[in-house]
Amino acid sequence: MADVPFEVIREPAAMRAYAEDKRRDGMTIVVVPTMGFLHAGHLSLLREGRRRGDLLIMTLFVNPTQFGPNEDLDRYPRDEAGDLAKARECGVDIVFAPDASSMYGPLSQTSVSVSELSQPLCGAARPVHFAGVATVVTKLFHVTLPHVAVFGEKDFQQLTIIRRLVEDLDFGIEVVGMPIVRERDGLALSSRNAYLSQEQRAQAPALRRGLLAANAAFDAGERTALTLLAAAREPIEACTLGAIDYLELRDAETLEPIDTVDRPAVIATAVFFGKTRLIDNIVLGTLSVG
Amino acid sequence: MADVPFEVIREPAAMRAYAEDKRRDGMTIVVVPTMGFLHAGHLSLLREGRRRGDLLIMTLFVNPTQFGPNEDLDRYPRDEAGDLAKARECGVDIVFAPDASSMYGPLSQTSVSVSELSQPLCGAARPVHFAGVATVVTKLFHVTLPHVAVFGEKDFQQLTIIRRLVEDLDFGIEVVGMPIVRERDGLALSSRNAYLSQEQRAQAPALRRGLLAANAAFDAGERTALTLLAAAREPIEACTLGAIDYLELRDAETLEPIDTVDRPAVIATAVFFGKTRLIDNIVLGTLSVG
Numbered sequence: 001m002a003d004v005p006f007e008v009i010r011e012p013a014a015m016r017a018y019a020e021d022k023r024r025d026g027m028t029i030v031v032v033p034t035m036g037f038l039h040a041g042h043l044s045l046l047r048e049g050r051r052r053g054d055l056l057i058m059t060l061f062v063n064p065t066q067f068g069p070n071e072d073l074d075r076y077p078r079d080e081a082g083d084l085a086k087a088r089e090c091g092v093d094i095v096f097a098p099d100a101s102s103m104y105g106p107l108s109q110t111s112v113s114v115s116e117l118s119q120p121l122c123g124a125a126r127p128v129h130f131a132g133v134a135t136v137v138t139k140l141f142h143v144t145l146p147h148v149a150v151f152g153e154k155d156f157q158q159l160t161i162i163r164r165l166v167e168d169l170d171f172g173i174e175v176v177g178m179p180i181v182r183e184r185d186g187l188a189l190s191s192r193n194a195y196l197s198q199e200q201r202a203q204a205p206a207l208r209r210g211l212l213a214a215n216a217a218f219d220a221g222e223r224t225a226l227t228l229l230a231a232a233r234e235p236i237e238a239c240t241l242g243a244i245d246y247l248e249l250r251d252a253e254t255l256e257p258i259d260t261v262d263r264p265a266v267i268a269t270a271v272f273f274g275k276t277r278l279i280d281n282i283v284l285g286t287l288s289v290g
Numbered sequence: 291m292a293d294v295p296f297e298v299i300r301e302p303a304a305m306r307a308y309a310e311d312k313r314r315d316g317m318t319i320v321v322v323p324t325m326g327f328l329h330a331g332h333l334s335l336l337r338e339g340r341r342r343g344d345l346l347i348m349t350l351f352v353n354p355t356q357f358g359p360n361e362d363l364d365r366y367p368r369d370e371a372g373d374l375a376k377a378r379e380c381g382v383d384i385v386f387a388p389d390a391s392s393m394y395g396p397l398s399q400t401s402v403s404v405s406e407l408s409q410p411l412c413g414a415a416r417p418v419h420f421a422g423v424a425t426v427v428t429k430l431f432h433v434t435l436p437h438v439a440v441f442g443e444k445d446f447q448q449l450t451i452i453r454r455l456v457e458d459l460d461f462g463i464e465v466v467g468m469p470i471v472r473e474r475d476g477l478a479l480s481s482r483n484a485y486l487s488q489e490q491r492a493q494a495p496a497l498r499r500g501l502l503a504a505n506a507a508f509d510a511g512e513r514t515a516l517t518l519l520a521a522a523r524e525p526i527e528a529c530t531l532g533a534i535d536y537l538e539l540r541d542a543e544t545l546e547p548i549d550t551v552d553r554p555a556v557i558a559t560a561v562f563f564g565k566t567r568l569i570d571n572i573v574l575g576t577l578s579v580g
Contacts (some may be wrong), residue, residue, distance in 0.1 A: 013462070024316065109405045109407065109458065113403070115400075117399065139460045142459055142460040164397065167395070168400035169400055169425075170303075170432040170433050172303070
């Protein structure tokens, strides 16, 4: 397979023509959608993507339609030059970095929504968020024509929604979820960590401590949701600067609430530190050995 | 390009694998989506489709999600054996005829909607209809991977919605609209004409007569919507067995109502004959010579 030169593509039609060409050449295309401001979490997705195909496309687009009117679209951190350098280092072939105006024309009015999965958890506080995500991911799939798409497990609900979207709309794309990458103290990497004050940053690892406490109780045999959630809540509530948005235990596939853990289940949480909303999750039992 | 044997494919994944294979071979794929019970209108789409590509796929699927709870899903006419014979005669290579259960799994919950364009006209009486259409067309595009898709202009609003869907979601598919095929007396061909009693059938050409009257007034220089609509209404209201659902003049691209025809405009109508709802439309001025 011939090497392809590193390139930044801005126009959706040009991206699709490029991808169609490579597909016809028999290349396996992998896409890693991002909103940029890359951290080690993104880099782990890119490295996995590199391993899984011939042509690695990273998309770099801060999608306005997945932000609510009072959210942080305007201040969302950006560093395109830095992102391109990191992408190149990780072996990305093509960065697709469109302008919002080339993604959404003036008559644009089509949206994709995944109904039940988009309601709870982050969807409750962010009512338009997941329709924005499902729509832009559909568009990005249509212009990058991937065989494989790689997403992080930190956005657990998003990953669940995308798996459902791909299945329901017959995309025929393999969706790969990658483990959360963390700071040494357990804080999940996020572009939004940059918003935290020093004091908030010091308290933020409590999310992880809470989830680990619940997981330890699960490993010790506890199966009652209320008890597991109480174990998770204690360290998080001890954060004087944090306010829990949600802390819930749900079926890991349907995201329906469950009382007793008799199937794969996730505990997911969102905590506000000031205006900054951090999320984390754990699929119970997956840290156990064998 | 090697000939391909006529084949009926039932499974979405098998259809996609087949289409991917032909795309990689460099074939141009044309799809004609239908709900079967083919009449001469469908056949004109198939013949145009045959002309436009190397591989002609007809889809044959009475999509349950585009029927409302009180609509005619259960009695919608079907004749698969006849349809396959006609498809073959028109040069169709592949008929994709899935079961509803292979299109919609038990957890299926993703829908595609085209908002403003789906509200008026047929959307007012059929609130879930166009989301059902947009969703199934998205799925059919994903499994047939067409370069070109052919639809009839009789479903003018549907065609407008599909053009918008294709543009908004970056499908990169050429959408071809084909003129309405009519009986000698002007009635637009429709699978639902089979529901009409002899008396209803005798009155049904009034839709066409009304639209032609409005078009004649337009060609004579009339530009006021109310006047054009009055010209169309007279013959239709003379039908003792018909009840107008809507009769409207709208921008042919945005479907917004307009008072004065200063841009491409369509008059569209739906008329109930008993439980049977017939539709027809005319783009003003398109019958004029030069």
